[in-house]
Amino acid sequence: MGFQLFKTPGHGSYDTDPLLEAATTSAATYSRDLEADDSDSDDDNDENQDVKDARTERLRDTGGWLGYLRDFTIFLPYVVPRRDFKVQLCLLICIITLVLERLMQVAIPYTLGIIADKVTSGSAPVQELLVFLGLDVLHGSSGLGLIQDLSKIPIKQFSYKRLTNAAFNHVMAQSIDFHSTQDSAEIMKAVEQGEAVGNVLESVVFDIAPPLIDVIVACTIFYQRFGPAVAMVLFGASVAYLVLETSSTRLTTDDRRKLTKAARVETRKIHQAIQGWQTVVYFNQFHRETRNLAGAVSEHMKAKTRFEARQALIQALVELFVPVTFFTLAYLVLRHIAAGTASPGDFVFFLTYWDSIIYPLKFLTEHFRWLVSDFVDAERLLFLLKTKPSIVDAPEALPLAPCVNEVRFDEVSFQYEEGRYALQDISFTASAGQVVALVGETGAGKSSILKLLLRMHDITAGSITFSNQDIRDVTISSIRNAVSVVPQTPMFFNAPIIENVRYARSTATDEDVHEACRAAAIHDTIMRYPESYDTQVGERGVKLSGGEAQRLAIARALLKNAPIVLLDEATSAVDTITEGRIKSVLGNLRRGRIWIVIAHRLSTIVDADQILVLHEGRLVEKGSHAELCEKRGRYWKLWEQS
Template sequence: MSSRSLAVQVLHWITPIAIGTTYSIARLIAFCALQKPSRCSRGSAKTRQIVSVVLSATVSLLFQFQEPEQQDVTQDIQVYVGGSILIWGTMTINLLGKSKHIWYPYLAAWIIGALLETCVLLVKGLSGSGKFYLEFGAILQICRIVCLSVLAGSVTCFKLARLRADEEHRPLLGSHGRTHEDCSSADSADEDDDLLPAQDEGECSDQTKELKEKHKKRLQESGSWMAYLKDFKLLAKLALPSEDRSAKICLAILVVVILADRALNLLVPRQLGIITDKLSSVHETGEIPFKEIGLWMLYVWLGSYAGLHAITQFCQLPIEQYAYRKIGTTAFGHIMNLSMDFHSNKHSGELMAAIGQGQHLYRLCDFMFLDVGPMIFDLIIAMVYVTLLFDASITLIMILVGVGYTCIGTKSTSWAVQRRRRYNQAQRNESKVQNESIGNWQTVAHFNMTDHECAQYSKAVDEHNVARGRYYMAHFAGYAAQNLVLLLGQLSAALLAAYRVSRGAAPVGNFITLVTYWRTIEAPLTSVTFSVRQLSQMLIDSERLLELLRTQPSVVDRPEAEPLRFTEGRVDFDRVGFSYDTRKASLDNISFIAEAGKTIALVGETGGGKSTILKLLFRYYDVSNGSIKIDGQDIRNVTLNSLRAAFGVVPQDPSLFNTSIMENVRYARLEATDEDVKEACRAAAVHDRIISFPDGYQSTVGERGVKLSGGELQRIAIARAILRDPHIVLLDEATSMVDAETEAAIQKAFKRLATGRTTFVVAHRLSTIQDADLILVVQDGQIVERGTHEQLYALNGKYTRLWSKQLSKQAAQV
């Protein structure tokens, strides 16, 4: 072979590979960097699109008229002609889409193509004497070079013209506004939306819309997909078995099994080909190829569910369980540690749905190690092996099938992603309606709205079914189209292989190997789109969980925080200010001192800020101004656990777990004995009532304690506070739902509980706080009066008016 022929063959191989690689890498860079199409007028973009499509299609068509220089088409010519048709045809199809494109991937491919085609023309046209000869193929090549040069030149000239126009119209003071050459806002719909995540165009809740806007803004601010996906490293770390030794061992075994499985994908069809050739050679001799058949069965056994697949399943389970547990417990713990401002606006059903969807990210490990890695490995091996088995023509068919399969899959995935978002929203909405109705059954019954709630739930189920149906229809339609492409590709490869065998270019066994191996080729092709769809689905399902995990508590331990050193129990509010909403202050300049062991009562009209004072003391929120100190220590400088461990709280609306009374009371101090629990219940004047129940202390109280009356519920809550034996007691309307006789018994218990303890009492019944050491009258977020009962009554002010109103109500009731 002459040096000129060798150079031509090398250029034949390099040309389509270099062009395809350049275009693919440039497109990948544009995708990862979230680059947008060039800004231009709509007419200019349309004109450029038409010209580019026509010229690119011409280049592709010119290759189809390429005449081989010899009767037998060599592999380099097959790669050159077939690969070029595939590449230029794919680019033409891409140009047929939107009128606006990111042009530099095309520009780079056109420039590289023109240069390499010129090199091929020069090398082929030069004879040994140094003279240049033109043939029909060379004329076609010149036409292709001209078309590629025009394409590259037109885009280059446009870019230069636009840069000059932008420079001429740029204001002297450097305005950041858009120039007159920019597209209008209406043109933005023509941009390459495939560079951004699919958005849900259906109706959705305000929270979902807000979440999508946040993600879209975060993606644009990140500047690239790589920066955007960095946020998902948190979820990836949770899914990977980094802390479980047995799971890590299973992962290592999985890697070995995956490598062995890749080898079996080749060995099984290859062994069938060997058996076919062996049987052909011993035809009618009576000889049986035991060794070849035995080896084939060994490979089949290793690749079956009784072989390596069984090991895969056994090793996969611990990894999935680890990820499921890690994600679930991390999300749950994060939610439980968020601050009061989050939980005041939460929706329990949506939070549970977010955790449930996020827990399915245990598939992330499967995706990374069982799908993506083997898929890439199989594709590379398949291209090399099929080329060695026959020639590059069947490899080109396989690449063509892969490109078509992937394009259809990508498009169907974009449709499915949009419908998946609607499906997820409909699913969450059904869960929300269901949870709201069942959780508020009493309210529904009170207003006789059962039929209305059933209709609402029926509507939510119908919307769920419609969204689910649309999602799966798009899903199934995409699969059907992809499988059709696979069947056509298999038919083409089988016919070409049969042609090679019929001409004696390959043994019969190679045909059997190819037909058997084709199913192995289909697997990675199927995995390409499936993996993209799987990744898209995991990202969609994990968006809400990721947003949840990114939510940080507003009240946290400071780095220098130390445990609370409780000595006496003196509480000092110093010019405290606070607001739930920055537009309106809830507390303003609250200052008072609660001496150790004293009882402080907070009274006033509803909404004045009494409960807010207790919330700040418990540090549900941090103060906006001033400070709160316990024994001289700012509560913001001590750890939350040590601070809250010092309190015993009886809330205004107590809630119990759906367990026994014994377990609910013991929740205050888990190490308490049964006798301790009963003693606390006696102190709360509820013991006699409990033992009158059929199951006594083992009686279940229902969800949130709905089986108990209001007075019973509140007294059990008081018993919990008594059992806790706290340093500081917080009572928020602790006797609002008990009768006068029970109230008197509870007051005695409170006196015993408050002995030696600092106690804060929020009360509307002023009769319950007459003996308080200090009474603070709170109105509109300010302390308007302070003193003992006698002192305040003598002032004849706000407290006196409140006292008189209550006496009047009591007299009227009598």
């Protein structure tokens, strides 16, 4: 359809090894926008321009604003409480209070008019004063206002909870091409817009509709009490005032968007610098980050000054319309009193009712501005929810069989982009109890094979089967449940060690975790920490050394106890003695499992049952270490160089 704010990336090779392993371990996502030389550096990531472009394209696709607004019906299941009786009851109470408030809007001025007439006739309107007191209390924040505010709380929480959870789940279900190209700070900002959608609903139902109803009711009452001239002036003035306010809002929309962009750029600078703190340290770029943030803050303040100054000027001009309207209406009402067709109490009624009309009307325009702002924020969430994952389950997909004893690649080809193959005609079989090693130069296609096994991408040609089940015919979740992964640069949450390891299997006991750590040769190291398994590992595991991180990742993979284990240079950061201990334990765990290992250090895979030598996406050699050395081909050259 082409309608995507989060655009499909122009793919390159995904099989490149990191240039600076230590740096990328601490900040894998800190890979772009380290320095903004000028405003153009942010243009490629200008989310507001993306919103405009997506909106323009969608308007063209749907045939206009009506079709575009119809897209927002995607939010209805998240804001309409169909099965939540408590929220439905609160919504009903809010509607009842809105109706009662409309009645109070008329009853209070009417009562004051009666009081004024009785005072001018020499009576003491005590009873009417008591009625006025009761109506005023009921109409204020201590009466209907309090009931309405309390009733709104579950309604707003309902929509926020539903939309935030839905947006988060939608983001987590996206494919690797989405997550590898999008700015995490911008995605987080879009997810947070669940509140904006709830604000749109609240503004329309509770803040915008009631004042419009008040104007219609007021015009009807003024027509009956003062004639058509007063009613027409009020109606015309209300329409003109709203038009002027709407126009003024439209005049500041671009400034508001620029302000939003500048604020997000500032947030992104802070987020990336904090997330990439170690990278900043490694290259001693504190001053650069300070300059970058200072520039972003300055641009934010400039945009804010332009927006607020222009808004204040336009608002001052629009507000001149209010006293002119009041003067005209007051003059017409006073003429009726002078002619004897209205009483002084009617003028008091007019004065009081005028306040109950004009202030909600002025407040309405403020709500309209907020509505525009929330609507812009809601657009970003809308575009996010409209973005579909590129890898999804087939309609008839079944779970993977519990016993997987074979993985087969049959003439598999894969390309990240048209005409550029990462893998071509790859065929091999990995059986339970075997270790299959993948070797080759950087960019040969090793990591692509692991990603295809996890179904992060779909193959271009050929087939991948798990015990004769085609990978495209089984559910993605069941595939990933059947695979344990030890990445080259493991990531950890800022949580205790025991929770990071238990992340692989939430039902594991403490003893299960300890056993997995013993197998990964890290239990003794952990026990030397003052807080042992309760030690916090820091953001992305920054408190762990490279070797500790790899061993902890191995422990996590072992705890999962999956039938397929993928190791991506899993022992590159450990010493040879520790590596020997890990290999000894892994050797005892080979039975019944399929091991697929990426290795740059060839000494780690000499005992592999099968070694696959990849070159430029093709399988050029296959065999055991001894067999490949006898051939004196590409593997032998790699072995000689290692």
